[in-house]
Each structure stands twice: as structure tokens, then as C-alpha cells.
Amino acid sequence: MKFASGEVHHAEHVLVRVRTDDGLVGIAEAPPRPFTYGETQRGIVAVIETIFAPQVVGLSLTERERMWARLDRTVGNPTAKAALDMAVWDALGRTVGLSVTELLGGYGNRMRVSHMLGFDQPSAMVDEAQRVRAQHGITTFKVKVGRRPVSLDVDVVRALREAMGPDVVLYVDGNRGWSASESARAMRQMSDLDLAFAEELNPADDVVGRRWLVGQLDVPFIADESATTPAEVTREVLGGSANALSIKTARTGFTGSQRVLHLAEGLGLEVVMGNQIDGQLGSVCTVAFGAAHRRTTMQAGELSNFLDLSDDLLTEPLCIVGGELAVRPGAGLGVEIDEEKLRRYRVDAS
Structure with a gap:
């Protein structure tokens, strides 16, 4: 990735x-x-x-x-x-x-899945998206952008839209790679592609440029690594530097993620459950939290990047069916570690 x-x-x-x-x-x-x-x-x-x-x-x-x-x-x-x-x-x-999802809120038991596409040539990214849709039923894709020149990524997103059709949801994530002016130029060039969101296109500490950029966009701007605590969310939103939010249980756990989510609800922000390039256990945590709350089920969650791994530690591997990932039944997270695989992959001497 x-x-x-x-x-x-x-x-x-x-x-x-x-x-x-x-x-x-x-x-x-x-x-x-x-x-x-x-x-x-x-x-x-x-x-x-x-x-x-x-x-x-x-x-x-x-x-x-x-x-x-x-x-x-x-x-x-x-x-x-x-x-x-x-x-x-x-x-x-x-x-x-009780399951963690029940303890957290118990709203639902599954989430729609968004798949993250890393940097590559347009044809390769289209091939991956088509394969993932065919095999797993996923119809929402987060496209990594932020390269120079911006035309590299504009061409990718345009190729994805043309190949996947109008019913697929696309949004872009710059990981702070562009400047504010580069971001604005890229978004103008993609204005006809019906993007759902733009995420962290430029650095949050580019204070004036970030506010200028967000004010120009006609799609919600997601704060990710710039808004990992309630205080940071408040700063970014009230400062005009974001108007949507990515929540990642991998960096705020369940307790911290609930605090951020409740603040997002109070501020009226759209929320996407993000991915830290998690393994299957991390993906289980994300869907357990996301399915527990109404607002986090409104958008597809980034739950599929465990597909990029050649192996994992769970005794029963995850399976995305019809574009959805279900909460595991059972108490807690509902999963167990394969101890034989753990012995194979652990890096300490125990």
C-alpha cells in the first residue's frame, strides 16, 4: 500500500x-x-x-x-x-x-464496506477495483491521491469512474500530500466525477490555505490524522478546516472513539470509519464499533484492507459478503487467535 x-x-x-x-x-x-x-x-x-x-x-x-x-x-x-x-x-x-457491539450501543450487526486503493497506474487500480467488486460485492472505494503532478491522480479517478460506472461511490484521500492550491486545482479537474468526500488533501498546519480550500469545495472535507481527539475535532471544525470526520478505532480505541463520535453528532458532522491498514483483528474492532452506532453506519466503513495480507492470526478468517462485513457473534469481539500462527509470526523469543 x-x-x-x-x-x-x-x-x-x-x-x-x-x-x-x-x-x-x-x-x-x-x-x-x-x-x-x-x-x-x-x-x-x-x-x-x-x-x-x-x-x-x-x-x-x-x-x-x-x-x-x-x-x-x-x-x-x-x-x-x-x-x-x-x-x-x-x-x-x-x-x-455480551458482544462489544451490544455494550457500545447495539444499533446494528453489520456495515457496508469501502475498499482503499493505493498508488498505482490507472489500469492497475481499475483492475483491483473491478476484482474487489466482483469477488466481494464492494461498491465504495477510497482512492489514494496526493502525487505530483496532480494529473497523475486525476487520471486515476477519472479512469475509475469511467470503468466502474455511476453507481459506485468514490472519494479521495490525499494524506496531506498536496498544497492547498494543488488540491483546489485537482478537485476542479474532478468536479464532474461525483466524488463523495475529500480527505486530508493538504497539511492541517497550513492554516490559512486549509480554510481557503475547504471553503471552495462542494464536497465534505474529512479530517483524519489532523483530528484524533475531541479537542482537535473542535479546533478543525470551528476553525473552518474540516466539515466531516474519520474515526479510527486503531488510534482512539472504543472509549476515545465514542467521545469523538458524540462530539461529531453534536456538531452535525458526517463520519466515516477509517482504516489504519488493519489486519483482521483490527477490522473486527472497527466493524464492532461502527455497527454499534447509527451515525457510523450511514457511510461504508474502510474494512477491507486485510484482503491485502497474505495471512492473519484469527482462527476463523473474516469474509466480506455482498459488500458487507458482519459483526462476529459471541461475547466480546467474538474472535480467537490461532496460537500456532502466532508462534510462527511473533518476533520475540517467547
């Missing part, structure tokens, strides 16, 4: 497990993205083992506010904190015999 702010060749993730006194185990995964959040696989392991674990061992599963207060003493480390939070929710669900 290649995009404006980086590229990913391997899923160098961290499996986080929380064990209760009753012997139940909650699980989640942390996907480090050093080019976005500064975290690495080794760094996530270190901060959990040396700082976070001593702070949370001994708390009950319902003391999540107390846990977050302690985690927030440490700056940054969003995916490490998020995975720990989600593992606690999973353990809580297993303890009380």
Missing part, C-alpha cells in the same frame, strides 16, 4: 492481550504507523510493558475512565493506548457474556 505520506509492505503489528483474574483474555491489535504517529512495533511493546501495564494492572474492567486518566499522563502513543482500551472492552464483553 503506497500513499502520499508513506508506504506499508508488511503488517508489523503488535498483539495486545489483557488477562483478568478469572482467566479470561481480551485481545486487540496495534498497527504502528511511524510516518503518521511516530510509533514503531518495538516502541509500542516497550511503552506497554514499561509504562502502561504497571499503571493499569489491578484496575477492574469497568474502571476505563481511571485507566485513560493514567494512560494520558504519557504523551502520544495513540495506537498502544487504543489497543489496550479495546482489549479491556473485549475482556469485559467476555466476562458479562
